[in-house]
Amino acid sequence: MTTAIATTELSDLLSTLATHRGFLRHTARELTDEQARSRPTVSELSVGGLIKHVRETEESWLRFAVGGAELMVDQGSFAEQDWTDAFRMTEAETLEGVLAxxxxTARKTERVxxxxxxxxxxxxxxxPWFEPGASWTIRRVLLHxxxxxxxxxxxxxxxxxxxxxxKTMG
Structure with missing residues (x-):
């Protein structure tokens, strides 16, 4: 693949990711910390917790892109992570801090x-959720x-x- 095509592809993928990040950030606009951590449905999910989770997931996959599974696992294995806390904005966290x-993370991802x-x-x-022995390209990580x-x-x-x-779009 030529450099120009690869650069255009990467720009397109990063632009798409930025669009969806924007939707997620926009959803949190003008919420209080209490609202951002609230769970108004039967789900354990909150707006602030989702932003926190997406950021942590992006950080994990960025480590994978740079150094493979070993780097991903050594610096915070999702297998060992407390998934409940990963989806929650704690009392010690603020929406402003989670968004910052x-x-x-977004700037670091794009730079790396x-x-x-x-x-x-x-x-x-x-x-258990990956096919044994499977590999992903950095392109596949970005699509994920x-x-x-x-x-x-x-x-x-x-x-x-x-x-x-x-509503985000309404």
Whole structure:
């Protein structure tokens, strides 16, 4: 693949990810910390918790893109992570702080990915939700981040609408 095509592809993928990050951030606009951590549905999900989770997930996959499964697992294995806390904005956290951390992760992701080859592949970590021995390219990781962000932006939109009737796109 030529450099120009690879650069355009990366720009397109990063632009799409940025769009979905924007939807997720927009969903949190004008919420109080209490509203951002509230769980107004039968789900354990909250707007602030979803932003926190998406950021942590992006950080984890960025480590994978740079150094493979070993780096992903050594610095915070999802297999060992307390999933409940990963989806919650704690009393010690603020929405402003969670959003600032998310923005820093976004900048870091874009900066790091610009120096990587999208065709580079790493073996996935051993986990029941991955095919044993499978590998993902950095391109596949970026596509996964787009899907993860879009999915959770939709979850956040439902929660936000339940809190006060506001909608991301309405």
């Amino acid at each position: 951390e998310y923005e820093e 990915l610009r120096d990587l080859d999208l065709n580079t592949a790493h073996r996935l970590p051993d986990a 981040l787009i899907a993860e962000t879009a999915q959770h932006a939709g979850h956040a939109d439902i929660i936000r609408e339940t809190i006060d009737g506001q």
